[in-house]
Structure formats: C-alpha cells, structure tokens
Amino acid sequence: NAGVTQTPKFQVLKTGQSMTLQCAQDMNHEYMSWYRQDPGMGLRLIHYSVGAGITDQGEVPNGYNVSRSTTEDFPLRLLSAAPSQTSVYFCASSPQGRPNSPLHFGNGTRLTVT
C-alpha cells in the first residue's frame, strides 16, 4: 500500500526560484490538502481540494498555487521562492463525508530557501 506519496523528500532552492512539490495518493480519496509545519506553529493549511477540478485556499495560501486535474494528484507550486517558505510540507488526503476518517499523511518534504 503506497498511501500518500510525496516527492522530493528534501529540496534546497535559491530565492526567486520556482518548483513543484508532488503529491499522489492511491486510495481514491476525494479530499486532498497541503500543510506547512513550522516550529511552534503546528501544521497550517495552505490549500485543499474536495475533488478533481476544485481547489480552495486554506489559512496560509500566499505564494503557493495548486491544481487538481485528477483524483490521484495534487501538486503544490512555489512560483518565486522566499526564505519565509522554508518549512516542512505535508500532503494529506481523506475520503469525503466520513467524519471519523483521519487524514492520511505523506512523509513530508523539507524545503530550504536560501
């Protein structure tokens, strides 16, 4: 069972560079989301999607774009990286309409912007 797969695991960017964090899930989950984790701040929601073709902003969306062309994939794009985007990024998914179903997380991407 692959679950939620995130790539890459580590990435170093220079300020102003762009990149895409990949996320794929094989559980046919409708809901997918991206979080960033910073020390002392817990996990904060960046963007989420409730199905293919539908995305919406979370708590900290600035500087990030997402798209959802298929149920399986939910990439996160940094258009022009900034040092403030240095963080650990988690992709997570869950089925819709099942309140007791937890989010399934990928293993995270550690991003450093210099």
Place this chain on the structure above:
Amino acid sequence: AQKITQTQPGMFVQEKEAVTLDCTYDTSDPSYGLFWYKQPSSGEMIFLIYQGSYDQQNATEGRYSLNFQKARKSANLVISASQLGDSAMYFCAMRPFGNEKLTFGTGTRLTIIP
C-alpha cells in the same frame, strides 16, 4: 473558525508512568471530530485516536485514551504505562462534520525518561 490550544510545549515523564497531554478547542459547530496525531523524530504523522462530539463514551485505542469533556471543550490524550518509544511530538486537531479541513494545535513535545 476553529481554534485548538495545546498549552504544554514540552513534557518530561518517567518511563512506565501515565501521561496526560492537554488539548482545548473552540468552535461554534455543533458536530465535530477530534483527532490526535503522533510525530516521532523521523517526521511522519501517525494517527492515534478519534473522538466524535456525539460519542457517549471516551475513545480508547490500546494504551491511548481520550478524556473528552464536551462542556469544557477539552480533549486530553492519556497515554498509560509510557514507553521510550512514546517520545515524540503530539498534535491535537479538530474538524467540523461536513468540512474536511483539519485544524491543528501547536503540539506538545513529550520526552520519556528511562
């Protein structure tokens, strides 16, 4: 909007003792779910336990139990007979029914002392 408060940034507990990790929440939604996750030093997010707001009994999963006091809006995690492998960050989270967005607290770092 939901808010989760974890007031203990760090805790040290002797091995084999029980430990309670505090979590309070604020929401205007009448129905919601509460989740606890463990994040060991390796970084992955591990789901531990779920409590629904309408559940009559406190949730239990092995050595984990949830002390749910709805009127006080608290959902404390109790770990019985702590083990060295319990050393990790622990996050409390909640989401309203009908909304897949999960809101996290800032976490508690638990260290088990041999």
